[in-house]
Amino acid sequence: MIDFAARFGDNLARHRKRADLSQEELSYLASLHRTEISQLERGLRLCRIDTLVKLAASLEVSSDDLLTGITWSPGNYRPGGFMERGEG
Amino acid sequence: MPLVFTALASTRSSTASSLRLTVEGATTVGGILVRQDKAAPGGATTPTEGLTTRRDILLMADENPMGRGNAVALKIPADQVQFLRTLFTDARAGIRQELKEYPHTLKEPAHLRREEAAYGRLLAALDELVIVPDADVRDVLGDLAGIIDRSNEYSRVVAEHEALRGLLGQIAGGESR
Numbered sequence: 278m279i280d281f282a283a284r285f286g287d288n289l290a291r292h293r294k295r296a297d298l299s300q301e302e303l304s305y306l307a308s309l310h311r312t313e314i315s316q317l318e319r320g321l322r323l324c325r326i327d328t329l330v331k332l333a334a335s336l337e338v339s340s341d342d343l344l345t346g347i348t349w350s351p352g353n354y355r356p357g358g359f360m361e362r363g364e365g
Numbered sequence: 366m367p368l369v370f371t372a373l374a375s376t377r378s379s380t381a382s383s384l385r386l387t388v389e390g391a392t393t394v395g396g397i398l399v400r401q402d403k404a405a406p407g408g409a410t411t412p413t414e415g416l417t418t419r420r421d422i423l424l425m426a427d428e429n430p431m432g433r434g435n436a437v438a439l440k441i442p443a444d445q446v447q448f449l450r451t452l453f454t455d456a457r458a459g460i461r462q463e464l465k466e467y468p469h470t471l472k473e474p475a476h477l478r479r480e481e482a483a484y485g486r487l488l489a490a491l492d493e494l495v496i497v498p499d500a501d502v503r504d505v506l507g508d509l510a511g512i513i514d515r516s517n518e519y520s521r522v523v524a525e526h527e528a529l530r531g532l533l534g535q536i537a538g539g540e541s542r
Contacts, residue, residue, distance in 0.1 A: 299467035300459070301477075312505075313512045315459030322516055 281347055283320035288343045290318040292336045306335035439494045446491050452509065453491070457484035480505050 293303055293314075300318070304311040309331060316322050317332075324332070333340045441449070460481045464474065471477065483501035490496035514520065 299470055300463050301467070301471055301473065310508055310512050311463070312456055312459065312508055313516065315456065315463070316512070319455055319459060321455055322513075325516060325518075328516070 279347065280320060282317075282323050284346050285324055285343060286318045286320035288345050289314070289332060292338050292342060293318070296336050298336070303332070303335055307331040434498055436495055436497045439490060439496060441491070441494070450488065450491050453484045453487050456505070456509065457481055457488070460484070 293300070296303075298306070300311045300314045303309075304314055307314075307328075309328065313328075314332075317324055317328075329340050329343060333343055336343075460477050463471070464477055464481070468474070479501050483499075483505045486496065486499075486502055487506070496502065
């Protein structure tokens with residue numbers, strides 16, 4: 278099971294460095310506090326959707342890029358029911 | 366002749382923050398703190414007999430000559446100390462990383478260094494349970510509290526919780542007709 282916050286933080290830090298931006302510069306672009314960006318990059322907390330949109334737009338990447346490696350595998354749901362013996 | 370400062374206990378609890386740092390008025394800080402009960406002399410009966418005015422007399426100055434305010438004794442539960450220590454340590458590490466990686470492009474490196482130092486003082490305060498608060502310390506604490514409240518939607522959560530729990534509390538004991 279992945280650590281959602283840590284994976285997101287890795288993605289955020291990687292894209293920020295790729296854009297050659299400091300946390301300070303990104304905080305200006307995204308109208309966020311630099312400390313919040315630091316906390317997100319360190320995987321200390323989850324990101325709100327509005328924050329995700331701000332960060333993606335500021336880094337000129339898609340929200341998907343910041344969610345790379347974070348997927349959900351749908352669970353199986355099979356209702357129970359009576360069966361004839363031998364059926365299967 | 367030593368200076369003697371007298372302060373009401375209640376004036377020492379004015380810096381409680383949103384992080385629930387609380388202050389005990391009678392804590393000794395850097396000197397000798399004496400608690401006195403003021404009553405009528407000679408045990409005389411007065412209209413206010415039984416009532417006393419509690420005063421803490423600090424036999425040593427607790428004011429910082431550099432204008433940083435008074436030392437504040439902290440009483441923080443152990444689990445909160447752990448949380449705060451992790452929070453401050455990570456925040457300081459983030460600043461140090463930023464200063465190291467972008468030494469020439471930061472617009473406000475001096476501000477970051479002041480924040481770094483403020484976190485250092487906060488971490489020391491968690492060990493010593495005493496701090497002389499200053500503007501930088503208040504700023505970083507206020508910023509952190511604001512960031513965490515916002516990301517957790519604290520005000521909305523509290524309002525919704527109070528509305529639902531309040532209603533549930535009113536009807537929980539009611540009889541159905």
